[in-house]
Amino acid sequence: MKVAVVGTGYVGLVTGVVLAELGHDVTCVDRDKKKVDMINSGISPIYEVGLEELLKRMLLEQRFRVITSIADATKACDVVFIAVGTPPGEDGTPDLTAVKIVAQEIARNIEKPTIVVNKSTVPVGTGDLVEQFMIDAGVPANMVDIVSSPEFLREGTAVADAQKPYRLVFGAKRREAAIRLVELYAAQECPMYITDLRSAELIKYASNCFLAMKISYINALSQICEQCGANIADVAKGMGADERIGKAFLNAGLGWGGSCLPKDTMGLVSVAKDFGYDFGLLKAVIDVNEDQTQRFVDRIESRIGGFSGKTIGVLGLAFKGNTDDIRDSKALVVIDRILKTGGNVRAYDPAAMENTKAEFPDITYCHNGYEVAERADCVVIVTEWREFASLDLVKLGQAMKNRVLFDGRRLIAAEFAQRAGFEYHTIGQQTVAKTVGSGD
Numbered sequence: 001m002k003v004a005v006v007g008t009g010y011v012g013l014v015t016g017v018v019l020a021e022l023g024h025d026v027t028c029v030d031r032d033k034k035k036v037d038m039i040n041s042g043i044s045p046i047y048e049v050g051l052e053e054l055l056k057r058m059l060l061e062q063r064f065r066v067i068t069s070i071a072d073a074t075k076a077c078d079v080v081f082i083a084v085g086t087p088p089g090e091d092g093t094p095d096l097t098a099v100k101i102v103a104q105e106i107a108r109n110i111e112k113p114t115i116v117v118n119k120s121t122v123p124v125g126t127g128d129l130v131e132q133f134m135i136d137a138g139v140p141a142n143m144v145d146i147v148s149s150p151e152f153l154r155e156g157t158a159v160a161d162a163q164k165p166y167r168l169v170f171g172a173k174r175r176e177a178a179i180r181l182v183e184l185y186a187a188q189e190c191p192m193y194i195t196d197l198r199s200a201e202l203i204k205y206a207s208n209c210f211l212a213m214k215i216s217y218i219n220a221l222s223q224i225c226e227q228c229g230a231n232i233a234d235v236a237k238g239m240g241a242d243e244r245i246g247k248a249f250l251n252a253g254l255g256w257g258g259s260c261l262p263k264d265t266m267g268l269v270s271v272a273k274d275f276g277y278d279f280g281l282l283k284a285v286i287d288v289n290e291d292q293t294q295r296f297v298d299r300i301e302s303r304i305g306g307f308s309g310k311t312i313g314v315l316g317l318a319f320k321g322n323t324d325d326i327r328d329s330k331a332l333v334v335i336d337r338i339l340k341t342g343g344n345v346r347a348y349d350p351a352a353m354e355n356t357k358a359e360f361p362d363i364t365y366c367h368n369g370y371e372v373a374e375r376a377d378c379v380v381i382v383t384e385w386r387e388f389a390s391l392d393l394v395k396l397g398q399a400m401k402n403r404v405l406f407d408g409r410r411l412i413a414a415e416f417a418q419r420a421g422f423e424y425h426t427i428g429q430q431t432v433a434k435t436v437g438s439g440d
């Protein structure tokens with residue numbers, strides 16, 4: 001089929017190249033000419049495993065391109081995807097300005113019956129609104145079908161997730177439109193669910209908020225573990241073995257960040273409010289998440305006797321491993337607190353340092369974990385990059401002023417840290433002291 005995708009962020013670009021890989025003829029649209037040129041020359045503007053290789057292959061096979069004009073991309077298209085940003089406004093409600101502008105522009109250029117698919121995360125009822133925007137912009141109602149097909153890909157594994165999704169959801173007023181999308185994705189062997197527009201829109205929020213709730217639940221339990229002497233990893237394993245609970249998303253840590261869970265939890269609280277429901281459960285999920293990070297920083301501060309004049313090594317800046325994205329990263333919260341109370345930060349991240357420089361131009365950026373540790377009063381692991389799990393702890397410790405390690409992602413086994421002479425602090429488990437004679 002002939003497909004247009006408006007927006008080349010994580011969702012738009014990955015959707016575009018994966019649909020091209022499925023055999024469709026795809027034109028993506030972005031108003032940023034520099035970005036368009038970059039993508040057309042085979043360079044991905046985002047760091048995502050496997051994306052650049054797939055992009056290059058699709059460009060070479062001439063099944064994929066990016067242009068700046070919605071009009072040119074939309075004409076003679078079978079399906080147009082809207083994948084533009086919906087950033088949260090002051091009260092947490094997603095800002096639909098970009099969706100509206102794009103819908104109107106598509107409406108002005110449709111030449112034949114077209115399916116318009118919304119991929120952006122939007123409040124319940126937006127599908128109906130988009131239809132209205134388009135009708136108001138002059139398109140006859142029988143020329144356009146609106147479908148909501150929320151995206152479930154994760155940053156860091158976006159291409160793999162889009163190539164092998166757990167499920168695809170198509171919400172539409174007319175079943176025929178949803179069936180056209182089943183055809184579009186026919187080559188993908190995964191469950192496909194057809195539903196109405198509003199249910200599809202809610203499935204997206206409900207899924208992300210449930211994931212956030214799982215993490216906040218395990219993080220709240222981690223606080224109890226620290227006090228009562230239980231180990232959160234064993235508790236999670238024991239719980240997760242029950243298929244009704246499942247083992248995924250039970251890794252206790254500094255809390256959830258990123259461009260989606262924080263935005264979507266706030267978004268659903270606000271959507272619920274609009275429909276007259278006070279979603280107290282979800283508000284508590286958000287509170288636990290904020291509290292989790294602050295408590296961890298409190299522990300660091302209290303252990304080293306205040307940050308003033310101290311040097312803290314920070315391992316990881318991205319909101320999670322395998323991405324350069326720092327939006328709502330816990331690293332920003334940790335660094336901000338250290339700097340505001342007079343501490344110095346030495347930081348390293350395999351992918352996110354350039355992005356962080358805009359936020360914190362004056363901290364010391366290092367080439368690796370060992371450089372971060374140099375003369376540090378303590379080292380803190382903030383992001384779950386796998387390379388941090390295999391650091392040579394003896395070498396790390398030798399560079400430090402005090403061998404104190406705070407592991408905010410539970411990457412290091414306590415015995416290994418202790419054997420390397422560390423005092424080891426983590427989440428959901430009691431602190432392991434230095435072995436006698438290990439010194440500093």
Ligand code: UGA
Pocket residue numbers: 121151152153154155156208211215248249250251252253254255256257258259260261319320321384
């Ligand atoms: C999330 C969802 O997982 C995707 O399904 C969804 O499509 C996406 O949002 C979206 O709406 O676009 P993402 O934000 O990429 O994906 O990241 P996650 O893998 O969900 O991780 C979110 C945060 O939770 C990270 O900060 C991570 O460190 C944290 N996390 C995750 C934990 O603390 N513990 C866990 O067990 C899992």
